[in-house]
Amino acid sequence: MIVTIDGPAGAGKSTVARMLAERLGFDFLDTGAMYRCVVLQGSRQEVDWEDDDALGAIARELQLKFDKGSVLLDGEDVSAEIRTPEVTALIHHGADNLQVREAMVALQRRLADGKSVVTEGRDQGTVAFPDSQCKFFLSASAEERAKRRVEQMRQTGKEVSLDEVLQLQNRRDQQDESREVGGLRAAEDALHVITDGMRPFEVVEHLERLVRMRM
Numbered sequence: 001m002i003v004t005i006d007g008p009a010g011a012g013k014s015t016v017a018r019m020l021a022e023r024l025g026f027d028f029l030d031t032g033a034m035y036r037c038v039v040l041q042g043s044r045q046e047v048d049w050e051d052d053d054a055l056g057a058i059a060r061e062l063q064l065k066f067d068k069g070s071v072l073l074d075g076e077d078v079s080a081e082i083r084t085p086e087v088t089a090l091i092h093h094g095a096d097n098l099q100v101r102e103a104m105v106a107l108q109r110r111l112a113d114g115k116s117v118v119t120e121g122r123d124q125g126t127v128a129f130p131d132s133q134c135k136f137f138l139s140a141s142a143e144e145r146a147k148r149r150v151e152q153m154r155q156t157g158k159e160v161s162l163d164e165v166l167q168l169q170n171r172r173d174q175q176d177e178s179r180e181v182g183g184l185r186a187a188e189d190a191l192h193v194i195t196d197g198m199r200p201f202e203v204v205e206h207l208e209r210l211v212r213m214r215m
């Protein structure tokens with residue numbers, strides 16, 4: 001069984017998807033981490049960002065592994081490095097590149113082959129697993145998502161202003177929504193869940209009930 005969770009940045013997808021996978025005993029696929037690894041590798045190899053073929057080749061050759069919540073690139077734990085603002089600022093180079101998208105979707109399908117999986121991203125219900133019987137579109141208001149981000153940063157000792165976070169978030173929403181292939185949109189058969197005012201465990205319980213009804 002494949003459970004897809006798509007939605008904008010900051011809607012709580014990865015926390016919720018990870019917890020849901022654990023409760024169901026399914027594997028968890030963080031597809032944003034895959035695009036982040038492509039861009040990190042591109043940056044390390046000083047790729048020419050205008051050269052689609054070069055980044056496409058990097059994506060096809062990517063040696064990526066998920067190991068107990070860590071992301072391993074060529075065997076190195078890059079879980080923290082792929083989440084830096086530097087990588088986030090470069091992410092559109094990977095996400096807009098059709099060769100990269102094709103390689104990532106193929107990898108996602110390989111990783112899910114023969115397994116029960118909760119997968120989260122932007123195009124999981126629309127492009128990667130259109131036949132999934134259980135699709136969710138998770139969102140929250142821009143303000144709520146930005147507030148959560150500020151709180152998350154504060155907990156790691158970084159002070160950022162709500163305005164600054166909102167600006168970056170709006171830019172990324174716009175990039176994610178306007179992408180022609182793999183852009184952020186809800187599948188027609190996705191169930192919409194708005195998480196404003198909900199704690200992660202409440203969202204997970206709600207989703208778990210819906211998944212179990214379909215199992």
Ligand code: DC
Nearest residue numbers: 009031032033035091095121122123
């Ligand atoms: O979920 P995230 O913030 O880690 O994702 C990083 C970026 O990767 C996001 O801005 C768009 C891209 N992405 C994508 O295009 N398709 C996916 N399935 C997942 C992420």
